Structure formats: structure tokens, C-alpha cells
Amino acid sequence: MPARNVRPFLEALEAHWPDAKTELVYSDVYTLLVSVVLSAQATDISVNKATGPLFKVAATPQAIVNLGVEGVGRYIKSIGLWQGKARNVVALSEILVAQHGGAVPHDRAALEALPGVGRKTANVVLNVAFGEPTIAVDTHLFRLGNRTGLAPGSTPRAVEDQLLKRIPPDMLMHAHHWLILQGRYICKARLPECWRCNAAPWCGLKLKSPPPAEKPPSSKLRGRMTPIAIEDR
Structure with missing residues (x-):
């Protein structure tokens, strides 16, 4: 993903997930x-x-x-x-x-x-909890970082370091939540739903998946989308 695409890509995610936050239920x-x-x-x-x-x-x-x-x-x-x-x-x-x-x-x-x-x-x-602009790389962020070209890396830490470098400082606080919700509900592991992704114009994935009524993506595309489990290390 070219540097010029990073901000509009994230702005599109922010527009889709304006109230993004953790889905875990906690009190303190x-x-x-x-x-x-x-x-x-x-x-x-x-x-x-x-x-x-x-x-x-x-x-x-x-x-x-x-x-x-x-x-x-x-x-x-x-x-x-x-x-x-x-x-x-x-x-x-x-x-x-x-x-x-x-x-x-x-x-x-x-x-x-x-x-x-x-x-x-x-x-x-x-x-x-403490309002720091950190990026927690789970399975979803690892996948999106590599699939979209936003932050390619062979390890979660490599993806995290790339995200911290590429995401504009004013967007770091909430970027993790935009990305995790996008990965959980739209840019899914086995087949991304590109047809309903408003960030698709800036995404680096070349073979975008079509709507269900159209021809399904090739087996080559499916093979590149195997989910990867990320442990907390």
C-alpha cells in the first residue's frame, strides 16, 4: 500500500466504525x-x-x-x-x-x-484502560496488515512496528479498533467481503473478491487467505 493511501484507507475504516471499541465486557x-x-x-x-x-x-x-x-x-x-x-x-x-x-x-x-x-x-x-496509542496485533491485524499491504510482516511484532511507523500519529489511538472490527466482520480470514468494504479503493489486495452473485474468486486467491492464529507473546 503506497504511503499516500494509508490515511484515506484508515479514514474509510473510521467512517465505517465511528464508535469502534473493544467488544469485551468489563467494568474496570x-x-x-x-x-x-x-x-x-x-x-x-x-x-x-x-x-x-x-x-x-x-x-x-x-x-x-x-x-x-x-x-x-x-x-x-x-x-x-x-x-x-x-x-x-x-x-x-x-x-x-x-x-x-x-x-x-x-x-x-x-x-x-x-x-x-x-x-x-x-x-x-x-x-x-490507560489511553496510550498502542497497537495490539492479533490474528485480524496480522492478516489485514499483510493482505492490504498496510503493514507487511512475518511476525506480529514486525506488523506492529510497521503499523506504528505508517499510521498517522493522530489516528494511532483508535486504529487498532477499526482494524480489528474490519477483520472480524468484513475482511474475513477465508474470504474478504471486498464488495462491501468502503476502504477497498485504497487497499493493496489486487484480486478483490466479487459479490456472491458474481463469479467466485479463483482458487489461487482462496489459497492466499488461510487464517493464522496469533498467540500472545
Whole structure:
């Protein structure tokens, strides 16, 4: 994607998603942190279904510690990798109580030192809770960065670095949300719905997919659109 196309591409996404925000349901920084940890390789919908009942009985670090791994596990069994996530949520809560007075630190290094928290999760918390212009590269952003030519890279960190360089400073605060919603609902993993994408004129994808009534894209195009799972590292 040429540099001249970056701003109009993002402006088109902003126009389509003017109220873009995380779809995780949370009430404070701590419940946001727990929700993001649980969302690794899981949908926001599945996380919200589990955390609704969980947060009714335990919505603070000390309450989660008191509930214990087995207790937390009972609420999140519907989420993938729930055993490890239950251990991480309790362990990070213990650290918050012991080292941070029960508060979530506004510090990247301290966040990434917590069990189950990698760069992606830290970026989400720093952006959503603390208002920092960070970019959290999940599966959707990794795909869009490469597919559209906005920020090509072979790793999530490479895509993140490219996004930080190419996105205009005044758009960094919300760009992550525009991109994730676009990837989740329009520029989908197996077949992007280019016919209803208002950013298509500036997108670097050469073989745009046609509307369903038209001829489907070639097998070559489909083969380039295999989804890639991004773990939080």
C-alpha cells in the first residue's frame, strides 16, 4: 500500500466504525485485564459469556485469589485452554495483590511480567484502560496488515512496528479498533467481503473478491487467505 493511501484507507475504516471499541465486557482495568487474558485464541463472545457470571462473584484480584484455580475454572470451562488460563488469572491476581496493592500497573514491563500477559495483552490494556496509542496485533491485524499491504510482516511484532511507523500519529489511538472490527466482520480470514468494504479503493489486495452473485474468486486467491492464529507473546 503506497504511503499516500494509508490515511484515506484508515479514514474509510473510521467512517465505517465511528464508535469502534473493544467488544469485551468489563467494568474496570482489572476486569479488562482478566478478559483480555481469557480471550487468547477465543472469541470475545465466548469470553463475555464466561466472565459475566465470574465477575458477579469475583471481580477483584483478592476475590479471584480467594476463589482459587478450581473455582475460577468452573466459570471458564467453555473457553479454550481454560485450565492454563485459570492458573494464570489466579497467579496474576496474587502478584497484583502482593506487589501492586491490588491495582493493575500502568507500566508495560510490569504488565508483561504477569502470568498470561504478553505484548498483545499489554497493548490492549495500555490502549483501552490507560489511553496510550498502542497497537495490539492479533490474528485480524496480522492478516489485514499483510493482505492490504498496510503493514507487511512475518511476525506480529514486525506488523506492529510497521503499523506504528505508517499510521498517522493522530489516528494511532483508535486504529487498532477499526482494524480489528474490519477483520472480524468484513475482511474475513477465508474470504474478504471486498464488495462491501468502503476502504477497498485504497487497499493493496489486487484480486478483490466479487459479490456472491458474481463469479467466485479463483482458487489461487482462496489459497492466499488461510487464517493464522496469533498467540500472545
